[in-house]
Amino acid sequence: MTIENPVEILLVEDNPDDIEMALNALEQHHIANRILVVRDGAAALDFMFSRGAYSGRDKQTPRVILLDLKLPLVDGLEVLRQLKEDPRTRAVPVVVMTASREEQDLVESYRLGVNSYIVKPVDFAQFTRAMRTIGLYWLLLNELPTP
Template identity: 50%
Template sequence: MPHSNTVEILLAEDSLHDAELTIRELKKHNMANNLVHVKDGEEALDFIFGRGKYVSLADKIQFPKLILLDIQMPKVNGIEVLKEVKSDPRTHNIPVVILTSSKEHPDVQRCYELGANSYIVKPVNFEGFAESIRNLGFYWLLLNQPPVK
């Protein structure tokens, strides 16, 4: 059960192959111990806010520490997920890293305007990921430690 422990990373990615490559890369560096993969925007929101098939877990809700968010996804796309996460005071502070096909993508700018914290051009490799995290000042995540206030 993903919620039984604190979820560190929520990966929202519709492409199973992209997700597999991302998870594999993170695992290789021992960073995917508490990673949950959801396959579209709707599932991502359900997971974060304890709705839909995750409604039974609503009481024990634990917000992920980092969201890796693909933009182009079926049903609810990444931009809509980002909007909802950033407009809810409970989830407002969760860092969101956008996964994009190209840094020239017009949606990247849009995501920044909506409060995205960083972006990674796919495929996700360790160097890119680490760079993103480090720039966010969330290096602690790599070390499995809580933030130092």
């Protein structure tokens, strides 16, 4: 997690287990490089808008944001809203990850302009597959992964 390296994936997740599993899944597919993990919504916004702890960082935006909805401080939907409202961050694809199939989350996420949506499955293999699909899709739009 060096600041020097440009961040390709921003993972916003507070649950350490999920972080670990997500990283593991991405690692399995060789896309674990340059991942920045933030543990709450406020940190995610600070990073994206280069303020607070992240002020002064280079303005490079990540290729994709994996965003959990249930977050401390600022919840995922609020993060999504702010990102999609701001012209600077609007173009960054956001994939919402949630354990919930609750309808209002889904509806609200799409209303706010989410790019994709995955429900975190209990089955890890399934999760891994989902992460891979999403990661590949968004990361490889312009660029092949590093071998």
